[in-house]
Amino acid sequence: MSEQKNLIELAKEIISGRRLNKDDDLSFFITCNLEELGKGADMIREHFSGAKVDLCTIINGKSGKCSENCKFCAQSAHNDTNCEVYDLLDEDRIVEEARSNQEEGVDRFAIVTAGRSPKPEDFERIIKCYKRMSKELTLDLCTSLGFLTLEQFKELKAAGVTSYHNNIETSRRFFPQICTSHSFDDKIENIKRAKAAGLYVCSGGIIGMGETWEDRIDMALTLSELGISSIPINSLTPIPGTPLHNNRILTEEEILRTIAIFKYINPTSNIRLAAGRVLMKGNGENAFHFGAAATITGNMLTTSGSTIKYDRKMLKEMGREVI
Numbered sequence: 001m002s003e004q005k006n007l008i009e010l011a012k013e014i015i016s017g018r019r020l021n022k023d024d025d026l027s028f029f030i031t032c033n034l035e036e037l038g039k040g041a042d043m044i045r046e047h048f049s050g051a052k053v054d055l056c057t058i059i060n061g062k063s064g065k066c067s068e069n070c071k072f073c074a075q076s077a078h079n080d081t082n083c084e085v086y087d088l089l090d091e092d093r094i095v096e097e098a099r100s101n102q103e104e105g106v107d108r109f110a111i112v113t114a115g116r117s118p119k120p121e122d123f124e125r126i127i128k129c130y131k132r133m134s135k136e137l138t139l140d141l142c143t144s145l146g147f148l149t150l151e152q153f154k155e156l157k158a159a160g161v162t163s164y165h166n167n168i169e170t171s172r173r174f175f176p177q178i179c180t181s182h183s184f185d186d187k188i189e190n191i192k193r194a195k196a197a198g199l200y201v202c203s204g205g206i207i208g209m210g211e212t213w214e215d216r217i218d219m220a221l222t223l224s225e226l227g228i229s230s231i232p233i234n235s236l237t238p239i240p241g242t243p244l245h246n247n248r249i250l251t252e253e254e255i256l257r258t259i260a261i262f263k264y265i266n267p268t269s270n271i272r273l274a275a276g277r278v279l280m281k282g283n284g285e286n287a288f289h290f291g292a293a294a295t296i297t298g299n300m301l302t303t304s305g306s307t308i309k310y311d312r313k314m315l316k317e318m319g320r321e322v323i
Contacts, residue, residue: 011040014267015047022221029261030213041260041291044267051321054270054294056108057101062088066114068181071243072206075114081241088122091129102139104308107323110142117146127159134160147190153197164194165202171215178209191226200229207258208236208250216258220265231269233259235276252280256290263291270294
């Protein structure tokens with residue numbers, strides 16, 4: 001049987017209910033024909049998402065001086081970067097940003113804050129802000145606030161938040177090479193608490209940090225085991241002052257292969273383009289033919305992104321429907 005038929009047949013099996021797991025030998029994903037891999041991933045995307053694409057935006061609600069030592073991050077206090085530093089933004093500023101994004105045609109909006117966990121007084125302000133947004137706006141509300149207790153997750157849900165973001169970043173094996181101020185299990189337990197509170201979870205990672213293809217596959221399998229609804233794929237854009245600033249820039253082919261692999265392993269999840277879209281032609285247009293059905297639009301936390309207007313135009317020209 002040809003490789004092409006193997007990949008397409010596998011895609012059909014996945015559409016019919018098969019799920020890949022850690023008992024499967026998935027090493028073929030690393031070297032198989034990229035075009036055929038993409039065709040299969042696109043078949044899976046078409047079956048589970050149709051033409052629909054989910055657009056979300058974020059606001060950097062509190063920036064810099066993070067206690068955690070993540071090697072990729074401009075906001076870590078352990079890294080010598082020119083990251084902007086400020087405390088939690090004013091409620092009116094956040095709400096008006098969300099309102100503006102809604103008017104531009106975005107589906108989701110998230111407050112993202114630097115730090116291991118928010119201060120109690122900041123958490124109270126964030127809850128108040130979400131209660132206001134849930135009353136005044138029609139956006140789906142998400143957030144990314146680091147490590148929280150079960151009770152805090154329940155408070156967020158009661159305030160109108162539907163989804164919580166917490167990346168696992170990479171594989172369990174490679175994680176200690178990237179961060180030692182918290183563990184991979186800390187991440188997993190936080191995700192489980194969010195799900196226990198009734199929140200959907202958005203969790204993915206970063207590629208290009210020095211991990212192997214096996215690490216990427218293992219990360220995808222872990223996310224599958226966790227039942228993650230939305231999986232953002234960030235491609236590292238090395239930031240001066242971080243330990244990874246000399247890392248090799250990923251090729252578009254590597255990014256597309258990763259996205260397709262993640263779709264085969266997580267067929268019902270939304271594979272979401274995140275940071276690093278600038279490394280691909282047309283800000284990642286090809287990725288929507290390799291399994292992606294969602295994207296963060298507008299600016300990221302410390303890097304610029306694609307504009308909402310550009311993304312809506314691009315997706316419309318592709319025949320996609322922004323939900």
